[in-house]
Amino acid sequence: MTNAGGVEIPIIDLTSNTDAILQQIRRASETVGLFYIQKHGIPEEILSRCLAASADFFSFDDKTKLALWQEDPPASNVGYRPSLDSKLDPQGTPDLMEGLTLHWEDLNADEAGSQNKWPVKVPALRQATLHYYAHALELGTMLLQLIALAMGLEEDFLLNMTGNNSSRMRLLRYPSQSRDVIAAGSHSDFGLFTILLQQPGMEALQLAVPKTGWTVIPPIPGTLVVNLGDQSSIVTNGVFRSALHRVVSRRGPERHSVPLFFMADADVVLQPNPVFVTPERPSQYEMKSARERLDERMDASWAPSRRP
Ligand SMILES: O=C(O)CCC(=O)C(=O)O
Numbered sequence: 391m392t393n394a395g396g397v398e399i400p401i402i403d404l405t406s407n408t409d410a411i412l413q414q415i416r417r418a419s420e421t422v423g424l425f426y427i428q429k430h431g432i433p434e435e436i437l438s439r440c441l442a443a444s445a446d447f448f449s450f451d452d453k454t455k456l457a458l459w460q461e462d463p464p465a466s467n468v469g470y471r472p473s474l475d476s477k478l479d480p481q482g483t484p485d486l487m488e489g490l491t492l493h494w495e496d497l498n499a500d501e502a503g504s505q506n507k508w509p510v511k512v513p514a515l516r517q518a519t520l521h522y523y524a525h526a527l528e529l530g531t532m533l534l535q536l537i538a539l540a541m542g543l544e545e546d547f548l549l550n551m552t553g554n555n556s557s558r559m560r561l562l563r564y565p566s567q568s569r570d571v572i573a574a575g576s577h578s579d580f581g582l583f584t585i586l587l588q589q590p591g592m593e594a595l596q597l598a599v600p601k602t603g604w605t606v607i608p609p610i611p612g613t614l615v616v617n618l619g620d621q622s623s624i625v626t627n628g629v630f631r632s633a634l635h636r637v638v639s640r641r642g643p644e645r646h647s648v649p650l651f652f653m654a655d656a657d658v659v660l661q662p663n664p665v666f667v668t669p670e671r672p673s674q675y676e677m678k679s680a681r682e683r684l685d686e687r688m689d690a691s692w693a694p695s696r697r698p
């Protein structure tokens with residue numbers, strides 16, 4: 391457990407007994423929608439190499455980065471977007487981070503056929519990010535099963551929603567700051583859950599905790615953060631909470647992070663599982679496809695295209 395402003399956020403040891411893991415996932419998911427995992431099996435150097443290659447990419451000039459331009463979704467969901475191009479909180483100020491979005495491809499597949507946009511000037515980026523992606527997908531598969539069991543559903547319930555691997559990874563850089571600012575607006579993630587790799591030593595992520603308010607979720611050595619997204623709330627009719635979070639950049643150097651979003655496939659119809667719907671608790675969500683819901687959220691948070 392770590393105590394964040396009076397709230398207990400578990401650090402779940404993934405090598406411990408399954409019942410203990412499920413109990414901790416369930417409790418965290420019903421209260422704050424976020425937990426840490428440790429002994430997750432991904433070697434430290436895979437994480438640090440991914441962050442280092444990402445930092446290397448972002449250090450290049452705008453021309454190099456803008457060559458990887460991501461068209462407005464839904465036309466495209468891979469590529470580069472500069473700072474101020476999204477409003478994760480549609481009522482807030484534009485987000486300060488720049489980002490390169492990737493989707494899964496096999497490292498051994500021919501790069502020429504890749505749907506990702508890779509910078510020719512940073513050849514090491516592909517290997518470093520896909521290495522981490524491969525490990526994180528394995529971990530994500532395990533989490534899909536554990537979270538489904540923690541929901542009281544069949545082990546394969548969430549896995550079956552993600553058969554096409556609609557996951558997305560984003561490499562993010564937050565610029566250095568001369569004062570504390572909201573760098574990514576308050577939001578919940580759109581998918582089932584997110585595995586978040588944070589740069590060691592930099593406190594910036596904050597979680598809205600009921601009755602407590604914004605609480606820092608610091609990077610803890612040897613751990614990764616897992617936060618639930620809206621699709622997990624929908625499946626459980628609101629019993630599992632999607633974590634409301636934001637990023638506050640502190641005065642100081644730039645920061646890097648790598649969220650990996652696990653999402654239901656676009657054609658999956660999202661609705662509460664019947665076990666969560668009772669006469670006392672009718673369905674709180676309209677039946678819609680994952681694609682429809684994603685498009686709605688993207689439309690709301692995507693600032694008008696500023697392609698230079
Ligand atoms: O950079 C972070 O720590 C969080 C980023 C985030 O919340 C997001 O991209 O959805």
Ligand SMILES: [Fe+2]
Binds near residue numbers: 577578579635
């Ligand atoms: Fe997020």
